[in-house]
Every structure is written in structure tokens, then in C-alpha cells.
Amino acid sequence: MSEKKQANYVIVDTGCANLASVKFAVERLGFAITISDDVDVIKNANKVILPGVGSARHAMENIVAKGLVETLQQLTQPVLGFCLGMQLMARTSVEGADKNEVVQCLGLIPTDITPLQANDLRLPHMGWNTLTQVAEHAIFNGIKADDYFYFVHSFAAPISQYTIARCQYGAEFSAAIAKDNFIGCQFHPERSSALGSKIIKNFLEM
Amino acid sequence: MLAKRIIPCLDVRDGKVVKGVQFRNHEIIGDIVPLAQKYAEAGADELVFYDITASSDDRVVDKSWVSRIAEVIDIPFCVAGGIKTEEDAKQILMMGADKISINSPALRDPSLIARLADVFGQQCIVIGVDSFFNQDANNGKGEYQVYQFTGDEARTQKTKWRTLDWIQEVQKLGAGEIVLNCMNQDGVRQGYDINQLKQVRALCNVPLIASGGAGEISHFVDVFQQADVDGALAASVFHKGIIAMDELKQTLRNEKVEIRLC
Numbered sequence: 001m002s003e004k005k006q007a008n009y010v011i012v013d014t015g016c017a018n019l020a021s022v023k024f025a026v027e028r029l030g031f032a033i034t035i036s037d038d039v040d041v042i043k044n045a046n047k048v049i050l051p052g053v054g055s056a057r058h059a060m061e062n063i064v065a066k067g068l069v070e071t072l073q074q075l076t077q078p079v080l081g082f083c084l085g086m087q088l089m090a091r092t093s094v095e096g097a098d099k100n101e102v103v104q105c106l107g108l109i110p111t112d113i114t115p116l117q118a119n120d121l122r123l124p125h126m127g128w129n130t131l132t133q134v135a136e137h138a139i140f141n142g143i144k145a146d147d148y149f150y151f152v153h154s155f156a157a158p159i160s161q162y163t164i165a166r167c168q169y170g171a172e173f174s175a176a177i178a179k180d181n182f183i184g185c186q187f188h189p190e191r192s193s194a195l196g197s198k199i200i201k202n203f204l205e206m
Numbered sequence: 207m208l209a210k211r212i213i214p215c216l217d218v219r220d221g222k223v224v225k226g227v228q229f230r231n232h233e234i235i236g237d238i239v240p241l242a243q244k245y246a247e248a249g250a251d252e253l254v255f256y257d258i259t260a261s262s263d264d265r266v267v268d269k270s271w272v273s274r275i276a277e278v279i280d281i282p283f284c285v286a287g288g289i290k291t292e293e294d295a296k297q298i299l300m301m302g303a304d305k306i307s308i309n310s311p312a313l314r315d316p317s318l319i320a321r322l323a324d325v326f327g328q329q330c331i332v333i334g335v336d337s338f339f340n341q342d343a344n345n346g347k348g349e350y351q352v353y354q355f356t357g358d359e360a361r362t363q364k365t366k367w368r369t370l371d372w373i374q375e376v377q378k379l380g381a382g383e384i385v386l387n388c389m390n391q392d393g394v395r396q397g398y399d400i401n402q403l404k405q406v407r408a409l410c411n412v413p414l415i416a417s418g419g420a421g422e423i424s425h426f427v428d429v430f431q432q433a434d435v436d437g438a439l440a441a442s443v444f445h446k447g448i449i450a451m452d453e454l455k456q457t458l459r460n461e462k463v464e465i466r467l468c
Binding site for chain 2: 017018019020021024025027028053054055058121122123124125126127128129130148150151152153154168169188190191192193194196197
């Protein structure tokens with residue numbers, strides 16, 4: 001029984017559309033990964049990726065319907081959220097919410113998702129943008145300010161004590177946030193060429 | 207700074223990449239997957255795959271290649287062609303496409319744009335607009351008009367829409383990005399239609415992608431500097447090796463256009 005248990009990596013099946021591209025990105029690095037919405041499979045994973053595209057309301061409805069809210073909240077292993085997956089880690093989001101209301105998210109990182117303050121710039125913020133600041137964090141090993149990543153979003157986490165990377169579009173916002181074992185990137189590492197792959201690799205080898 | 211995007215476009219017919227002149231006389235350029243991989247590695251910022259026969263033939267794109275592309279490339283890509291329903295869109299996005307582009311089906315049923323944006327998010331709904339400058343229209347003063355079914359010459363037809371009106375309509379309905387195909391310029395490599403793109407830009411608050419007319423590097427410089435588009439799409443200049451991606455991007459950088467060098 002001394003044999004080292006093979007690491008198992010899981011992508012949470014949030015019912016969102018970019019599951020396949022996240023899986024392919026991990027597989028291109030030579031790692032095996034499972035897509036699952038099974039509570040035990042997710043709990044027993046060494047690392048968990050929480051992807052997502054679309055609106056916060058639709059995604060949270062899916063997660064609630066699948067009975068995964070508590071499971072995700074109780075994870076103690078490293079968890080990496082991509083784009084909407086990052087936003088779902090926040091307390092709340094206004095995306096897809098009815099007027100004067102908010103969508104309750106997972107509450108893993110105490111921040112709230114608000115419309116991007118793009119000033120006069122066009123929305124969605126879509127394309128390759130540079131990071132303006134990158135904190136010391138294992139996920140950013142080999143990544144520096146001025147590196148380009150692929151962003152597609154109209155909502156964002158404001159700068160806070162949980163910000164570990166910044167981006168500028170009209171105003172500064174969090175390009176990545178983290179608290180304890182939870183890490184989220186607003187950009188899409190799976191679509192950000194070699195540097196995006198580097199981030200995924202950093203996470204899987206953390 | 208947000209970089210301007212260089213977007214090779216691969217017109218697809220029966221699983222092969224093809225290119226015609228002014229939407230006609232298609233010749234085979236090569237297989238999809240190795241071409242997609244080649245462009246991603248060369249530094250393309252995004253790829254668009256148009257199944258040019260799909261809308262005309264009343265069928266959805268043959269989907270198997272979408273998944274094969276998603277497996278090998280690590281930059282965003284968009285799939286266009288015959289996406290008529292939420293279910294069509296879902297299948298293509300599930301296979302790994304980042305965006306879907308709607309053209310003729312949106313003209314037939316504009317409410318499709320709103321339904322797709324609600325379910326999948328505005329960010330992945332691209333509207334392709336085929337626009338033709340009709341010199342005889344508007345009492346001989348000429349007018350930009352929207353065409354449909356442009357993948358099949360025999361069925362290509364004018365719609366009731368003026369281009370500038372349709373651009374505004376699709377934004378109201380939830381378009382996340384607009385690709386303006388300037389048909390008069392397509393495939394003839396005489397430069398982008400700066401005049402038309404400037405007019406559309408003035409009315410377009412979502413990302414705008416120029417398409418049709420790229421023939422040399424200076425055309426890209428012009429379209430970014432003069433029409434302030436967010437991306438420039440081109441096909442034959444890349445497929446035929448007339449423009450090298452690294453030289454294009456370095457020139458744009460030298461001309462002070464924000465660009466991602468690879």
C-alpha cells in the first residue's frame with residue numbers, strides 16, 4: 001500500500017458550455033482529468049477546476065439543481081475557477097439578476113461581482129489584455145505583468161485584499177483572486193496560449 | 207492594454223478549408239485541423255470557421271471537426287454556419303467552440319439573437335453581417351445593404367435591411383460582437399472598406415471585426431488606425447502565404463497599434 005496514490009483531477013460539471021475546452025487544455029499538458037457532478041468524485045479529487053461561461057444566474061441555478069453548493073463550499077483541496085467559475089466563488093453577482101437584486105454565489109471568497117467600469121470603452125471586454133500587476137503566488141510562477149491573457153466578460157471582481165493579479169480596462173479590476181485554497185482567474189487560461197497552459201500546469205503541480 | 211486581434215478565417219466546405227473570390231468559385235486550401243494548429247502556433251489571436259454551405263443547404267454544420275479543433279488549439283475560436291436554434295448552439299459550444307456566429311438565421315428570426323444571448327451569454331453570440339454597397343440604391347446615391355445566403359451564389363439575395371439599421375438592431379437584441387463582411391471587397395485584396403467600417407463603428411458599441419479585402423500589411427494598419435475596429439479578419443493572404451503573421455504583427459506594433467507579439 002506504499003504505492004503513491006495517483007493524483008486525480010476533476011472538472012466540476014457546472015452544466016456550462018466550456019467544459020470540453022478546459023478538459024482538452026489539461027490533457028494537452030499530459031494530465032488525465034474527469035468531468036463530474038458527483039459529490040464523492042469531487043470531494044475525493046486532489047485538485048478541482050470550476051469552469052463556467054454564460055450568466056451567473058444560469059450557472060448558480062445549475063449548481064443548486066445538482067445539489068453541489070455545500071460540496072463546493074466544503075472543499076479543502078486547491079480549487080481553480082475560470083472566468084464565470086471565478087465569479088461564482090464570490091459572495092454575490094449582479095449578472096443575470098432581477099433589478100435591485102443579486103444572485104447568491106458560493107461565498108468562497110468575500111467579494112462581490114459588479115459590472116465592469118469600462119467608462120467609454122466597448123463591452124464586452126473581449127480579447128487579449130495584459131496583466132498590470134501580478135502578486136507572488138504559486139499559480140503565477142513564471143507569469144509577469146505585461147503578459148497577455150484572453151478575457152471575455154462584462155462583469156468583474158473589484159480590486160480587494162483578495163486580488164492576486166490586476167488588469168486594466170477603463171478601470172482596474174481583479175484579473176485573479178484567491179483566498180485559502182480557492183483561486184480564480186477572470187481570464188481563460190485554457191484559451192490563453194502558452195502562458196495560459198503555464199497557469200494550468202502551475203495549478204496541477206501545486 | 208487590450209490588443210487588436212488578427213483573425214484568420216477558414217471557410218469550410220465538406221471538412222476542407224476553401225476560399226473563393228467574392229464568395230464564388232471555391233478552391234480547396236487544405237485540412238482544417240493542421241491549418242488551425244498552424245495559425246494558433248504562428249500567433250493568430252483567434253480563429254473563425256465558417257461553414258459556407260450550411261445556411262444555404264438548410265443543414266447544420268458537420269460538427270465532428272469542432273471537437274477536433276478544440277482538442278489541439280489553445281486560442282479562442284468561433285464557429286459559423288446554419289446555427290438556427292438554442293440546441294444547435296449548445297452542441298457547438300459543448301464541443302469546445304468559444305463563440306458562435308449567426309448570419310442568415312438571425313435575419314429570418316431576429317429574436318433568435320436574444321434567446322441565444324440569454325442562455326449562453328452575450329459574450330459568445332457573434333453576428334455576421336454580409337453587406338454590399340449597391341450603387342443603384344437610394345436614388346443612385348448608393349447604399350449599404352444586407353445580403354443573406356451568401357455561401358451559395360445561386361441563392362444569395364438582398365434582404366430588407368439597410369446595413370446601418372441592422373447593426374443597431376442586432377445590438378439591441380444582444381449581439382456580443384459583429385463581424386462586418388464587406389462583400390464588394392471580399393477576396394479581391396484591395397484593402398478593407400474603411401469608409402463603411404467607419405460608419406458602422408460610429409453605431410457599434412460592441413466589438414467590431416472587419417472582414418473582406420485584406421491584401422497587404424498596410425491594409426491592416428489602415429483599418430486599425432482609421433476605422434478603429436477591434437479585430438481584422440482575413441483568409442487568402444494567410445492561406446496563400448502572402449502575409450506572414452509575425453511580420454504583420456511586428457509592423458502593427460511599429461505603427462503603434464496595440465498588438466500581442468508571439
